[in-house]
Amino acid sequence: MTGELRPAGDSSGHGTRPELRASDRDRDQVVEILQVAAGDGRLTAAELDERLDAALSARTIGDLERLTADLPSEGMPPQARDLIRIDQRFGDVTRTGRWLVPRRMEIRLMFCEAKLDFTDAVITHNTLHIDVDLRVGGNLVLITRPGIEVDTDDLERSSGDIKIRPATGPGTPLALRVQLAGQSRGGDIIARPPRRKFSEWLLRRTPSGIGR
Structure with a gap:
């Protein structure tokens, strides 16, 4: 893989908050970044396969950040304010x-x-x-x-x-x-929870089959 990946606990680079768990949406965003990078010629097919496997099995935001550390950052998972x-x-x-x-x-x-x-x-x-x-x-x-x-x-x-x-x-x-x-x-x-719209409320109140 192009670029050395630092250990999860290395605070000198990316992934300084490895305790933050990654969501499915976070993984999907990184997969998209990797695919775009490969399409631009930034990653070889072998590098893409390796990083996709790592992204899909990533547990933390830090794991994902290291996979895109040497790539353009557009589309990375947003970082919440403290x-x-x-x-x-x-x-x-x-x-x-x-x-x-x-x-x-x-x-x-x-x-x-x-x-x-x-x-x-x-x-x-x-x-x-x-x-x-x-x-x-x-x-x-x-x-x-x-x-x-x-x-x-x-x-x-x-x-x-x-x-x-x-x-x-x-x-x-x-x-x-x-x-x-x-x-x-x-x-x-x-x-x-959010309040139901009137149409949703009416649908729940209408017996099945009426109006058909």
């Missing part, structure tokens, strides 16, 4: 669409609502730590999807409601665990 802070009074805050989930968040709210919609979010790690400070009228809403779990065991609450509605059934692989800590002194915390 920390995002939200400090809001009045007005609402929303994260939706294909936003990149960080490793940690600090959220402080008063007289407003913050909504984190994970429906189409880009997840590159398996745990999100959120330190919250919810004051009067400060509400946090989490829109989940199958494979996302919400843990509030470390949250201190003096007032306000906590409503956690699972979006996943037994046997669903864990994609992300959201761990909430901090305190709620008057705000609500709600975790729920």
